[in-house]
Amino acid sequence: MTTREALCAILxxxxxVTxxxxxxxxxYGLxxxxxxxxLMTLFTDKKEDADG
Structure with a gap:
């Protein structure tokens, strides 16, 4: 998962969820x-972008 994909998934x-x-x-939902x-941010598997 690239950084851009991870940020889109988190957003x-x-x-x-909220x-x-x-x-x-x-x-309590907040x-x-x-x-x-x-938790999703901490455990997201990040790899470098192809162009970076």
Missing amino acids: ISILL AGLVWLLGP IGGGVAVL
Whole structure:
């Protein structure tokens, strides 16, 4: 996964997870969304771009 793909995936996950959890759980959904994004960021396998 390149850096650009990882950033796009993280952005989409932020939107989907936060929207879904806030809808279901209210304010606790924001905390869960933040934790999910943090974990995804930490465990994303990053490799260098082909042109970099």
